[in-house]
Amino acid sequence: MRYRALTWDHPRGYNALAAAAARLDEKRDGLAIAWDKQPLEGFEEHPIGDLCARYDLVVLDHPHIGEAVAQRCLVPLEDLFPEDEIAAWERDSIGPSLASYRFGGRHWALPLDAATQVTAFRADLTGGPAPATWDGVAALSDQAPVALSLAGPHACLSFLSMAAAFGEPPAVADPDRLVSAETGKRVLDLMALLAGRTPDLVRGRNPIGLLGHMARHDDVALCPLVYGYVNYAAPADPADKAIAFADAPRATADGRPGSTLGGTGIGVSIRCEVTPALRDHLRWLLGAEAQDRFIPDHDGQPSRRAAWHDDRVNARWGGFYRNTAATLEAAYVRPRHDGYIAFQAAASAILRDGLAGGEPHAAILDRLQRRYAESRTVGTER
Structure with missing residues (x-):
């Protein structure tokens, strides 16, 4: 056969x-x-x-x-x-x-x-191990180039992972609500900071492209959330630098590593x-x-x-x-309802456009919640 x-x-x-x-x-x-x-x-x-x-x-x-x-x-x-x-x-x-x-x-x-999403870093550029917390990531971004993974669906996935790290795995406690206003604002404040410091050359790259760029260039020292690819830890090409991988950042040192499966x-x-x-x-x-x-x-x-x-x-x-x-x-499992994939793509666009345009974070959250609610009705329309 x-x-x-x-x-x-x-x-x-x-x-x-x-x-x-x-x-x-x-x-x-x-x-x-x-x-x-x-x-x-x-x-x-x-x-x-x-x-x-x-x-x-x-x-x-x-x-x-x-x-x-x-x-x-x-x-x-x-x-x-x-x-x-x-x-x-x-x-x-x-x-x-x-x-x-x-x-x-x-x-x-x-x-x-x-x-799942983990932290990828160049130890020769960070000067030591990856920061274990989001406060540590923010502090490192003052001294070394840090990039968020924002291309394709990954802006949404980064948002979901940060919310999980901050104690509110999206749509878990209440399947009809993505995140609370408090958690959403905290995530968007951090995303805005790091997105503003992400080098332009990697903004449009998927995880493979981002990790490949990190292996060959010195303008990204750390990506706090990117899907792990073992191939970049021991590259076959001698021209590539090895990338180190560590657990995803936590809100506190003893907290949950926030990551989307x-x-x-x-x-x-x-x-x-x-x-x-x-x-x-x-x-x-x-x-x-x-x-x-x-x-x-x-x-x-x-x-x-x-x-x-x-x-x-x-x-x-x-x-x-x-x-x-x-x-x-500890990875967070995304919603799997019919309609989720379209939401993930739309949410990523909302996040990228909103952060790039300086849209108020409350307005971004409102748009995300509305789009999520719409995605929950897809199966009922058939």
Whole structure:
């Protein structure tokens, strides 16, 4: 059986999957998988229904789950695997990596890859370790160039993470309210300060572009919130400087690291004819051999907790995993309702435009809340 599959265009998203597929022999193993790639922006924003109509397996981000369920384009894991196997994956996965794909009482993707926003810095430019608190980040920005990740959906994601650090994970206590006026103002005051100090050259760059810029230029010493990419901790190109990674900033030294969960899962589309051989291959990708060795050895970021604390893995990648594991364990899970993805894009534009134009922060918050409320009505309109 031959399968078409789609992932995203970066070594972290593609190399391990392609290498695993290359080990398959259709005559011997009963399946062959051809992995295509799409840009990061497509992974973040492309309609999931369209992708599932064209591919058997789709690597996706958990906020797409509500949209996928509304469009009935994915097969729930409960229809493919025994409950005890799913429960074991949940126990073994770091942080909410698998839990984030649970929606409407079922799981909709296998947690292949784990990631969240962490602090990235050049130790040769900061003169020491990354600041542990947001006050420390603000103080460092007086002395060294600091950049916020604001391109695409990341302005919104930074806002959500800061709110979580300040004790109010958005839309958790009250699913109809994004954040309180007090927390929102505190976040926007800090975002305005740091956005004003972000070098123009990196304002439009996604996390891959921002980290690549940091590796080759000396005009960004630290980005307090950017999705972690292990590849930049031990670059293959000798022209690149190694980037150090640390836990996301906290409001206080003993507080929660505020970070919004990323990572990827493998969804099985309804067009896919699932064979025992495909099930076994997916099981292997989540097993100890693949997660603790094969995936890290092929530029991927495993979702299995044990790999993040593995001495061999950390030695190979400059301590990236152990240095950021606490942030991943505490990561905030975004809303996943149908309509959330459109809100995330709109909210980022509201934040970028409002901060750049000096709009009163209360007005920015009002626009964010209105747009969030509108997103909650999408599913009721179908």
